[in-house]
Amino acid sequence: xxxxxxxxxxxxxxxxxxxxxxxxxxxxxxxxxxxxxxxxxxxxxxxxxxxxxxxxxxxxxxxxxxxxxxxxxxxxxxxxxxxxxxxxxxxxxxxxxxxxxxxxxxxxxxxxxxxxxxxxxxxxxxxxxxxxxxxxxxxxxxxxxxxxxxxxxxxxxxxxxxxxxxxxxxxxxxxxxxxxxxxxxxxxxxxxxxxxxxxxxxxxxxxxxxxxxxxxxxxxxxxxxxxxxxxxxxxxxxxxxxxxxxxxxxxxxxxxxxxxxxxxx
Amino acid sequence: xxxxxxxxxxxxxxxxxxxxxxxxxxxxxxxxxxxxxxxxxxxxxxxxxxxxxxxxxxxxxxxxxxxxxxxxxxxxxxxxxxxxxxxxxxxxxxxxxxxxxxxxxxxxxxxxxxxxxxxxxxxxxxxxxxxxxxxxxxxxxxxxxxxxxxxxxxxxxxxxxxxxxxxxxxxxxxxxxxxxxxxxxxxxxxxxxxxxxxxxxxxxxxxxxxxxxxxxxxxxxxxxxxxxxxxxxxxxxxxxxxxxxxxxxxxxxxxxxxxxxxxxxxxxxxxxxxxxxxxxxxx
Numbered sequence: 001x002x003x004x005x006x007x008x009x010x011x012x013x014x015x016x017x018x019x020x021x022x023x024x025x026x027x028x029x030x031x032x033x034x035x036x037x038x039x040x041x042x043x044x045x046x047x048x049x050x051x052x053x054x055x056x057x058x059x060x061x062x063x064x065x066x067x068x069x070x071x072x073x074x075x076x077x078x079x080x081x082x083x084x085x086x087x088x089x090x091x092x093x094x095x096x097x098x099x100x101x102x103x104x105x106x107x108x109x110x111x112x113x114x115x116x117x118x119x120x121x122x123x124x125x126x127x128x129x130x131x132x133x134x135x136x137x138x139x140x141x142x143x144x145x146x147x148x149x150x151x152x153x154x155x156x157x158x159x160x161x162x163x164x165x166x167x168x169x170x171x172x173x174x175x176x177x178x179x180x181x182x183x184x185x186x187x188x189x190x191x192x193x194x195x196x197x198x199x200x201x202x203x204x205x206x207x208x209x210x211x212x213x214x215x216x217x218x219x220x221x222x223x224x225x226x227x228x229x230x231x232x233x234x235x236x237x238x239x240x241x242x243x244x245x246x247x248x249x250x251x252x253x254x255x256x257x258x259x260x261x262x263x264x265x
Numbered sequence: 266x267x268x269x270x271x272x273x274x275x276x277x278x279x280x281x282x283x284x285x286x287x288x289x290x291x292x293x294x295x296x297x298x299x300x301x302x303x304x305x306x307x308x309x310x311x312x313x314x315x316x317x318x319x320x321x322x323x324x325x326x327x328x329x330x331x332x333x334x335x336x337x338x339x340x341x342x343x344x345x346x347x348x349x350x351x352x353x354x355x356x357x358x359x360x361x362x363x364x365x366x367x368x369x370x371x372x373x374x375x376x377x378x379x380x381x382x383x384x385x386x387x388x389x390x391x392x393x394x395x396x397x398x399x400x401x402x403x404x405x406x407x408x409x410x411x412x413x414x415x416x417x418x419x420x421x422x423x424x425x426x427x428x429x430x431x432x433x434x435x436x437x438x439x440x441x442x443x444x445x446x447x448x449x450x451x452x453x454x455x456x457x458x459x460x461x462x463x464x465x466x467x468x469x470x471x472x473x474x475x476x477x478x479x480x481x482x483x484x485x486x487x488x489x490x491x492x493x494x495x496x497x498x499x500x501x502x503x504x505x506x507x508x509x510x511x512x513x514x515x516x517x518x519x520x521x522x523x524x525x526x527x528x529x530x531x532x533x534x535x536x537x538x539x540x541x542x543x544x545x546x547x548x
Contacts, residue, residue: 084378125314131313157314
């Protein structure tokens with residue numbers, strides 16, 4: 001059998017339920033009274049165990065929230081639907097939040113989807129590219145008349161996540177080592193989380209609706225003046241000057257946290 | 266010029282450990298009796314953040330070697346040039362003493378099974394691997410070391426044994442070899458060959474590094490799990506390898522069920538002592 005044919009058959013036999021008899025016929029008999037199917041199972045079963053372990057390592061709280069059996073079932077579905085094309089196992093699980101959003105019955109389960117989204121955002125921030133942030137002082141050097149046209153580039157480690165408050169409560173409880181957390185007090189409605197990195201440490205905090213909107217638009221590359229206009233549109237009952245001041249405060253905080261790497265009209 | 270000098274790794278000696286993130290605190294806290302660390306290349310092929318920062322800090326104090334698991338040298342898929350470009354960037358950052366990967370494939374048709382899969386040791390596979398290793402070395406501008414894999418099935422239509430295949434590969438591609446003693450032991454048991462006879466066939470002037478590790482014994486089969494201390498049988502085989510191959514750099518791989526760092530250091534001290542004893546006997 002040609003090398004290419006063997007590799008195609010070998011891979012199909014790992015991915016399928018059972019190995020192809022033609023492939024098994026290519027192997028020597030094992031010397032220790034073992035069936036060749038059992039020897040091949042090291043590759044067949046090992047594939048699923050290994051990829052499930054990658055997911056468990058990337059999503060430890062999600063796994064806890066799902067429970068072992070449900071997690072393993074989900075892992076099987078994910079492995080079948082999104083087989084790895086990545087050289088680096090680091091990226092294999094990155095598509096899990098999207099898979100959960102688009103696959104029944106998981107798309108109905110906002111709690112576990114929220115937990116996965118939080119863990120994915122924190123993981124992405126953890127090893128995002130290193131880019132030097134603009135110091136806070138640089139903001140003061142920008143002439144006031146230039147502010148309305150300013151657009152911002154955010155540090156690659158910055159992300160926003162929308163998740164139910166109860167998902168964040170579950171995440172924090174597991175991180176704190178609580179074996180059986182009481183989540184009855186946690187809110188079911190969505191909250192907006194801001195994720196960023198200060199040096200090497202990943203941080204997150206809840207942001208209110210106004211800051212979430214400002215962030216969303218700034219991340220989309222909207223200029224500062226337009227962001228102020230959108231905030232005024234969203235909160236018509238509040239004076240526009242106060243909203244502009246709020247936007248300027250957000251901006252100052254983002255600079256201070258090292259979240260902005262470029263600002264230019 | 267000695268054979269070893271001709272191969273360009275005569276300066277490299279010593280005893281190392283695999284760099285794993287669970288041991289960062291101990292490694293950063295104080296100087297450790299470790300001559301060098303070997304990294305899993307892919308663990309640091311990320312955009313930035315803590316992994317690369319830790320890598321840079323530890324590299325400032327220790328020589329390093331790079332060991333990959335995704336080059337897929339034996340695959341019939343085209344070489345992944347994006348992967349090799351990323352690897353090249355990491356090589357420039359780390360300036361490793363050695364870059365290695367496995368005599369294995371990880372997938373075809375664009376898939377990655379994240380495993381080191383076996384090949385039949387045929388003339389066709391040899392031609393294929395020689396061409397691939399040569400192209401990788403040309404791209405990277407340096408020789409790589411190819412590691413003997415641990416395998417759980419073997420092919421009946423082989424034209425040669427694994428060590429014969431490695432000998433021909435290293436000769437024709439002018440590459441180095443990373444001799445994993447535990448893999449020889451595990452595969453020897455799984456396929457019923459004599460591990461010492463295997464070592465006798467490995468070309469002495471190509472072995473640029475050695476690995477030892479623990480494995481799992483399932484009675485009818487042994488699995489290369491790196492989650493146990495090195496067993497006495499593997500230490501015996503390591504001692505035999507030292508007699509044959511001399512003072513090549515050697516290290517312990519540990520990838521799961523991580524013991525306290527002190528235990529790993531004690532295991533490394535055992536390796537050092539055993540190797541020194543072998544050198545005295547040889548002298």
